[in-house]
Amino acid sequence: MTTFRLENISMGPESFTVLSHTLERRLGERCCRLGDNADYTFTLAVDAALENDRYTVVPDGNTVAFTAANDCALHAAVGRYLVDSRFDGEGGFVPSSKKVDHTPAKPLRGMYFATHFHNFYHNAPVEEVYEVIEDLALRGCNALLVWYDMHHFRSVDQPESVELINRLKAFMKYAKQIGMKASMTMLSNEGFDSSPVELRATFLVENGYHTKPDGIYNREICPSKPGGMEEILRERREVFEAFADVQPDYICYWPYDQGGCTCPDCAPWGSNGYLRILPEFVKLTNEVLPGTKIILSTWYFDRFIPGEWDAFWKKLTAGEVSGFDYIMSFFHGGVLPECIKRDGVPKGVKFIDFPEISMHGCRPWGGFGTNPLCRFLDRTNMGSGHLYHGGYPYSEGIFEDINKFVMLSYYSGETLISHDAVRRYAKFEFCCGDTDLVDAIERSETGLWRGTDYNAYRFPISDTSDVEYVYEILSAYDRKLPESIRRTARWRMMYLRAVIDHELLGCDFKPTASARCIEAMNELRAIYHTNNETLRCVCPPTGDK
Numbered sequence: 001m002t003t004f005r006l007e008n009i010s011m012g013p014e015s016f017t018v019l020s021h022t023l024e025r026r027l028g029e030r031c032c033r034l035g036d037n038a039d040y041t042f043t044l045a046v047d048a049a050l051e052n053d054r055y056t057v058v059p060d061g062n063t064v065a066f067t068a069a070n071d072c073a074l075h076a077a078v079g080r081y082l083v084d085s086r087f088d089g090e091g092g093f094v095p096s097s098k099k100v101d102h103t104p105a106k107p108l109r110g111m112y113f114a115t116h117f118h119n120f121y122h123n124a125p126v127e128e129v130y131e132v133i134e135d136l137a138l139r140g141c142n143a144l145l146v147w148y149d150m151h152h153f154r155s156v157d158q159p160e161s162v163e164l165i166n167r168l169k170a171f172m173k174y175a176k177q178i179g180m181k182a183s184m185t186m187l188s189n190e191g192f193d194s195s196p197v198e199l200r201a202t203f204l205v206e207n208g209y210h211t212k213p214d215g216i217y218n219r220e221i222c223p224s225k226p227g228g229m230e231e232i233l234r235e236r237r238e239v240f241e242a243f244a245d246v247q248p249d250y251i252c253y254w255p256y257d258q259g260g261c262t263c264p265d266c267a268p269w270g271s272n273g274y275l276r277i278l279p280e281f282v283k284l285t286n287e288v289l290p291g292t293k294i295i296l297s298t299w300y301f302d303r304f305i306p307g308e309w310d311a312f313w314k315k316l317t318a319g320e321v322s323g324f325d326y327i328m329s330f331f332h333g334g335v336l337p338e339c340i341k342r343d344g345v346p347k348g349v350k351f352i353d354f355p356e357i358s359m360h361g362c363r364p365w366g367g368f369g370t371n372p373l374c375r376f377l378d379r380t381n382m383g384s385g386h387l388y389h390g391g392y393p394y395s396e397g398i399f400e401d402i403n404k405f406v407m408l409s410y411y412s413g414e415t416l417i418s419h420d421a422v423r424r425y426a427k428f429e430f431c432c433g434d435t436d437l438v439d440a441i442e443r444s445e446t447g448l449w450r451g452t453d454y455n456a457y458r459f460p461i462s463d464t465s466d467v468e469y470v471y472e473i474l475s476a477y478d479r480k481l482p483e484s485i486r487r488t489a490r491w492r493m494m495y496l497r498a499v500i501d502h503e504l505l506g507c508d509f510k511p512t513a514s515a516r517c518i519e520a521m522n523e524l525r526a527i528y529h530t531n532n533e534t535l536r537c538v539c540p541p542t543g544d545k
Contacts, residue, residue: 001031001032001033001091002032002033002039002040002091002092002093003032003033003034003035003036003037003038003039003040004023004027004032004033004034004035004038004039004040004041004042005034005035005036005038005040005041005042006019006020006023006034006041006042006044007041007042007043007044008044009043009044009045010044010045010046011044011045011046011071011074012046012071012179014177015071015072015074015075015177015178015179016044016071017177018075018134018137018174018177018178019044019074019075019078019178020034021134022075022131022134022135022137022138023078025131025134026082026135026138029484029485029488030087030088030089030090030091030093030431030484030485031089031090031091031482031484032087032091032093039062039093040062040063040064040093040095041062041063041064042063042064042066042078043063043064043065043066044066044074044078045065045066045067045068046067046068046069046070046071046074047067047068047069048069050067050068050069050073051069051103052069052103052104052107053068053069053070053072053073053076053103053104053107053142054068054069054073054101054102054103055067055068055069055073055074055076055077055080055100055101055102056068056077056099056100056101056102057077057080057081057098057099057100057102058099059081059095059096059097059098059099064081064095066078066081070179071178071179072137072142072178072179072180073142073179075134075137075138075178075179076104076137076138076139076140076142076412077100077102078138079137079138079139079140080100080102080140080414081096081100082138082428083424083427083428084096084098084100086427086431087428087431088431088482089430089431089432089481089482089484089485090482090484102412102413102414104140104411104412104413105410105411105412105413106388106389106390106391106410106411106412106413107389107390108142108143108181108326108352108389108390108391108392108411109140109141109142109143109390109408109411109412110141110142110143110144110145110181110183110352110390110391110392110393111136111141111143111144111145111392111393111395111404111408112144112145112146112147112185112354112392112393112394112395113129113144113145113146113171113395114147114358114394114395114396115146115147115149115164115167115168115171116147116149117534117535117537117538118530118531118533118534118535118538119396119397119528119530119534119535119538120396120397120398120528120529121171121395121397122167123528123529123530123531123534124528124529125529126167126170126171128529129171130171130174132398133171133174133175133178133180134178136404136408137178137179137180139404139405139408139409139412140408140411140412140414141180141408142179142180142181143175143180143181143182143183143249143250143390143392144171144172144175144180144181144182144183145183145184145185145250145252145392146168146171146172146182146183146184146185147168147184147185147186148164148165148168148184148186148239148242148243149164150190150191150192150235150239151190151191151192151193151217151219151258152193153192153193154192154193154194155192155194155238156238156239156241156242165242165243168184168243169243169245169246172184172243172246172248173246176246181249181250182246182248182249183248183249183250183251183252183295184243184248184250184251184252185251185252185253185254185295185297186236186239186251186252186253186254187220187254187255187258187259188232188253188254188255188259188274188277188278188281189201189220189221189222189223189232189259189260189261189273189277190217190219190220190221190258190259191219191220191221191231191232191235192219192235193219195219195220195221195231195235196221196227196231198225199221199222199225199227199228199231200218200219200220200221200222201220201221201222201260201261201262201263201266202222202261202262202263202266203216203218203220203260203261203262204262205262206262206264206267207262207263207264207267207268208267208268208305208306208307209262209267209268209304209305210304210305210306211303211304211305212262212304213256213257213259213260213262213269213300213304214257215256215257215258216258216259216260217258220258220259220260220261221235222261222263222265222266222273223261223266223273223276223277224261224263224265224266224273229276229277229280232277232280233280233281233284236281236284237284237288240284240285240288240289241288243289244288244289247289247291247292248289248292249292249293250292250293250294250295250325250326251285251289251292251293251294251295252294252295252297252328252392253278253281253294253295253296253297253324254297254299255269255270255274255297255298255299255300255301256269256270256299256300256303256304257299257300259274260273260274260304261273267305268305268307268308268311269305269308270298270300270301270308270309270311270312271308271311271312271314271315272311275312275315275320275321278296278321278323278324279323281294282294282323282324293324293325294323294324294325295324295325295326295327295328295352296321296324296326296327296328297327297328297329297354298312298327298328298329299328299329299330299354301329301337302337309337309338309339309340310337310338310339313337313339313340313343316346316349317343317346325350326350326351326352326389327349327350327351327352328351328352328353328354328391328392329351329352329353329354329387330353330354330355330356331353331380331383331384332356332380333376333379333380333383334379334380334381334382334383334384334385335383335384336383336384336387340387345387350389351387351388351389352388352389352390352391352392353384353385353387353388353390353391353392354391354392354393354394355377355380355381355391355393355394355407356373356376356393356394357373357377357393357394357395357400357403357404357407358371358394358395358396358397358399358400358403359394359396360373360376360448361373361376361448361449361450362448362449362450363452363537364452364536364537364538364539364540364541365396365397365399365537365538366396366397366399366400366524366528366538366540367459367521367524367538367539367540367541368450368459368497368500368501368521368524368540369399369493369494369495369496369497369498369500369520369524370399370400370401370402370444370490370493370494370497371399371400371403371445371448371497372402372403372422372441372442372444372445372448373400373403373406373445373448374406374418374419374422374442374445375418375445376445377403377406377407377410377418378417378418381410385410390411391407391411393407396538397528397538398489398493398527398528399493399524399528401490401493402422402425402441402494405421405424405425406418406421406422406425409421409424418442419438419442422438422441422442423438426438426441429485429488429490429491430477430481430485430490430491431481431482431485432477432481432485434477436473437473437474437477439473440469440470440473440474440477440498441494443466443469443470444466444470444494444497444498444501446463446465446466446467447461447462447463447464447465447466447467447470447501449461449462449463450462450509451509454536454541456510457510457511457512457541457543458508458509458510459504459509459510459511459541460509461501461504461505461509464501464505467498467501467502467505468502468505470498470501471498471499471501471502474494474495474498475495475498475499477495478491478495489527492523492527493524493527496520496521496523496524499516499517499520500517500520500521503516503517503520504517511541511542511543512542512543518542518543521540521541521542522540522542524540525539525540525542528540
């Protein structure tokens with residue numbers, strides 16, 4: 001059993017405590033440990049002369065010196081070394097001898113936790129969510145984003161609201177303990193369940209809208225109605241004051257899904273009503289949360305009404321939109337709006353992205369296990385990645401862990417294509433970088449896209465050409481990988497996905513027709529901590545949802 005020792009030279013004590021806990025867990029999974037009489041010593045130092053999250057890793061015999069610009073970057077430096085080295089999963093360790101001097105390619109390398117629907121982030125013990133945050137830090141993540149979904153509650157003081165607020169604040173505080181930025185997103189005009197009925201927004205096919213905006217709860221408030229703007233700001237003040245003690249680094253101001261208004265005075269929302277609220281939102285943020293910066297989201301622009309991007313772009317380039325630090329966007333498949341293709345990004349404007357890593361191609365999200373999206377993420381990153389200063393991938397749980405790794409590899413600049421990231425992921429997480437294992441992981445994307453028919457309780461896989469190949473390879477590795485690795489949630493989610501797809505092929509894609517399929521899905525439900533309140537869109541389809 002290989003033993004490691006940490007020597008703290010100048011790392012912050014709180015962040016050092018988290019790193020120690022992280023390494024106890026991650027090394028323990030590989031039958032290694034922290035302790036005295038160590039085989040290897042890690043020295044940890046912060047050097048203020050380093051900038052932009054730069055870090056160095058210098059192996060020298062049995063000592064490895066880690067030096068970084070800040071505490072969070074030290075987590076990334078240690079994570080880089082662990083991935084560059086090799087574990088056999090049974091206590092053996094082959095150290096990397098490579099000297100590293102690395103400055104991440106993107107300054108903001110975040111992750112968004114969708115904490116709703118009684119998914120993993122909503123239900124799991126807080127300590128398990130902390131472990132996700134710890135692992136993200138090892139991969140170079142330096143920013144966490146959360147959302148307080150207010151439409152369920154009549155006010156912030158409702159007991160269920162207080163419970164959710166305390167949970168989200170715990171995530172944010174833990175991220176800050178590591179040294180990450182911790183931020184929250186907020187819909188521009190979302191409302192509490194108690195929002196005045198007479199002030200509520202309109203959602204119709206009207207005023208140029210060809211489609212009714214979706215993701216709404218009819219609690220949203222129209223800023224064009226008398227008293228509407230005041231009510232929007234009153235409710236936002238309540239939320240800001242509830243989170244003031246954690247001092248969010250950013251507030252992400254959001255347009256649609258659940259938000260917007262199609263009335264003649266607000267349409268088109270993205271270039272009209274949404275932007276009219278923004279200056280007042282900025283003023284309120286500066287008053288209640290001094291020092292907190294604004295991210296301006298463009299989510300779903302042009303989805304429900306044409307010309308929204310063009311109209312927004314004209315105002316942006318004319319200097320009529322201000323008060324934000326970043327603009328957030330996501331261009332599906334890397335396809336850019338014509339205005340950006342034509343004009344480029346205005347000087348001084350910084351874009352970050354909000355990439356889809358959870359829902360693409362498969363519903364329920366995570367319902368069948370791990371969902372590698374390597375081809376999709378490569379295509380998107382190659383088309384639009386050059387625009388971005390980083391981003392916050394959209395996470396609905398832990399089933400898309402490999403996609404988190406790929407995105408953070410793009411942001412860090414450690415890999416440019418997903419294949420290299422998947423190879424590094426398998427080598428570290430599964431203690432095996434074999435070509436056929438990596439190939440099977442990547443090819444599991446082929447069978448991800450599937451139909452969803454809850455009436456017939458049938459989930460037909462669109463392309464089954466790789467299902468049996470993936471099942472054969474992953475079954476072989478489930479027999480040969482070290483037991484300590486096969487027990488991890490990461491491997492179980494990967495392997496169970498292969499089992500479930502294999503079983504679906506033999507039972508007309510009806511999971512309830514296969515006892516083995518239901519057994520595998522019940523194991524996933526235990527990993528995800530689903531319960532009777534979990535919405536079926538985030539729950540493996542075992543027949544009782």
